[in-house]
Amino acid sequence: MKEDTKIVKAGRHPEDQLGAVNPPVYHVSTVLVRTLDEFENLRETPEGTMAYGRRGTPTSFALEEAVAEVEGGAGCISSPSGLAAIAGALLAFVETGDHVLVTDSVYSPTRRFCDTVLARFGVTTSYYDPLIGGGIAELLRDNTAVVYVESPGSLTFEVQDIPAIAAAAHARGAKVLMDNTWASPLFFKPFEHGVDVSIQAATKYIVGHSDAMLGTATATAECLGPLRDSVRGLGYCAGPDDAYLGQRGLRTLGVRLRRHHESGLEVARWLERRPEVLRVMYPALPDDPGHAIWRRDFSGASGLFGFVMESGSRAQLAAFVEGCAHFGMGASWGGFESLCIPTTPENHRTATQWAPGGQTMRLHIGLEDVGDLIEDLDRAFARFHKAKG
Numbered sequence: 001m002k003e004d005t006k007i008v009k010a011g012r013h014p015e016d017q018l019g020a021v022n023p024p025v026y027h028v029s030t031v032l033v034r035t036l037d038e039f040e041n042l043r044e045t046p047e048g049t050m051a052y053g054r055r056g057t058p059t060s061f062a063l064e065e066a067v068a069e070v071e072g073g074a075g076c077i078s079s080p081s082g083l084a085a086i087a088g089a090l091l092a093f094v095e096t097g098d099h100v101l102v103t104d105s106v107y108s109p110t111r112r113f114c115d116t117v118l119a120r121f122g123v124t125t126s127y128y129d130p131l132i133g134g135g136i137a138e139l140l141r142d143n144t145a146v147v148y149v150e151s152p153g154s155l156t157f158e159v160q161d162i163p164a165i166a167a168a169a170h171a172r173g174a175k176v177l178m179d180n181t182w183a184s185p186l187f188f189k190p191f192e193h194g195v196d197v198s199i200q201a202a203t204k205y206i207v208g209h210s211d212a213m214l215g216t217a218t219a220t221a222e223c224l225g226p227l228r229d230s231v232r233g234l235g236y237c238a239g240p241d242d243a244y245l246g247q248r249g250l251r252t253l254g255v256r257l258r259r260h261h262e263s264g265l266e267v268a269r270w271l272e273r274r275p276e277v278l279r280v281m282y283p284a285l286p287d288d289p290g291h292a293i294w295r296r297d298f299s300g301a302s303g304l305f306g307f308v309m310e311s312g313s314r315a316q317l318a319a320f321v322e323g324c325a326h327f328g329m330g331a332s333w334g335g336f337e338s339l340c341i342p343t344t345p346e347n348h349r350t351a352t353q354w355a356p357g358g359q360t361m362r363l364h365i366g367l368e369d370v371g372d373l374i375e376d377l378d379r380a381f382a383r384f385h386k387a388k389g
C-alpha cells in the first residue's frame with residue numbers, strides 16, 4: 001500500500017461499526033460484563049478490547065492503530081497531550097541513577113520535565129549539541145539509558161543525524177527516543193532510522209485544526225511493553241473526542257502537509273531575499289546547513305520554520321507582530337492557520353550558544369493563499385521600519 005492510501009485506510013474498520021466510515025466516539029468509564037469468569041478476567045483482557053475506559057476504547061484504538069501503521073512502529077499508545085506522551089515515554093526507560101542525553105534544541109517543556117521531575121527521582125540529564133552526530137559516542141556513559149532527539153530542533157531547526165546517533169546509542173545499550181512532531185508520521189520514518197520510540201504532539205499536525213490536545217508514542221516491538229506500562233501506570237488516557245479528532249485529522253495529513261511544505265518553502269525563499277532578514281532556518285532551503293541530511297532522511301518539510309531578523313526596539317517588534325491580518329500570535333502550531341511569534345532560544349540553551357545577532361522569530365505557514373501571507377509579512381516589515389523611533 002502506498003503512503004496516501006495507508007493514511008486513508010489505517011485503523012478503519014467500518015465492518016465493525018454498522019458500516020460507518022469513522023469510528024464512533026465512545027464515552028466510557030465502566031464496561032459491563034455478564035459472568036463472574038469475565039469479571040475476574042477483566043484485567044487480563046487482550047490489548048484492543050474494552051475493559052475500562054482508561055484502558056482504551058475503539059475510538060482510541062483506531063487512532064493508535066492508524067498512527068502505528070503510518071509511522072511504521074509495532075504499536076502506539078495515546079496520551080492526553082504531546083507533553084504527556086513525552087513524560088510517559090521518558091519514564092518508561094529510566095530509573096534512579098540513570099543518565100539521559102537530550103538535544104540542546106529540545107522543546108523547552110521537555111527540558112523542564114528532565115530538569116525537575118526526572119532530577120527529583122535521581123535521573124541526571126545532560127544536554128548535547130544537536131549537530132553532534134556520531135560524536136555522541138564520547139558523551140555516552142555506562143548509565144546512559146536514553147538518548148533523546150528532536151529533529152529539526154524546536155525554534156532553531158537544526159537537523160540531527162539520527163542514524164549516526166542511534167548507532168552510537170545502541171552500541172552502548174541506550175534507547176533512542178525521538179520527538180517527531182515537526183515531520184509528522186508522514187515525512188520522517190523514525191523506525192527506518194534507528195529510533196526506538198517516536199513521539200508525536202498530535203495536537204499539531206495530526207489533529208491539524210487547533211482544536212484538541214493529544215499525544216502519541218509509537219514504539220518498536222521491544223519497547224512497546226515498557227512504554228504501555230508507563231503511560232498506563234501514570235493514568236494517562238486521551239479524551240474520546242480528542243482521540244476521534246486525531247484519527248479524523250490523520251486522513252487529510254497528506255494533502256495538508258504537501259501544501260504546508262510548498263507554501264512554507266515559498267515564504268522562506270521570499271524571506272531570504274529580504275534585507276532585514278539575517279538568516280532563515282528551514283531545512284528544505286538548499287543552503288540550510290541541515291539540507292543534505294534532511295534530503296537524505298526526510299520525504300518532505302512541514303510549514304514550521306524560523307528566521308532571524310535585524311534587532312529593533314520593543315515597539316518595532318510589537319508593530320511587526322501585532323498588526324498582521326493573517327498571521328496570528330499564539331503558542332502551538334500545526335493547524336490550518338498561520339502564526340508568527342518572536343522566540344528566545346538563547347534562554348533555553350546550556351550546551352551550545354544561540355547568538356544569531358538579531359531577533360529570532362518562528363512562523364507557521366498555514367493553508368491560506370501564499371500570496372496573501374507574503375503580503376502580510378511585507379506589511380509587517382513596513383510597520384517595523386515605520387515604528388523606528
Ligand SMILES: *Cc1c(COP(=O)(O)O)cnc(C)c1O
Pocket residue numbers: 081082083084107154179181182201202203204213214215332
Ligand atoms: C507542542 C509540542 C509538544 C507538546 O505538545 P502538547 O500537545 O502541547 O503537550 C512537544 N514537542 C514539540 C516539538 C511541540 O512543538
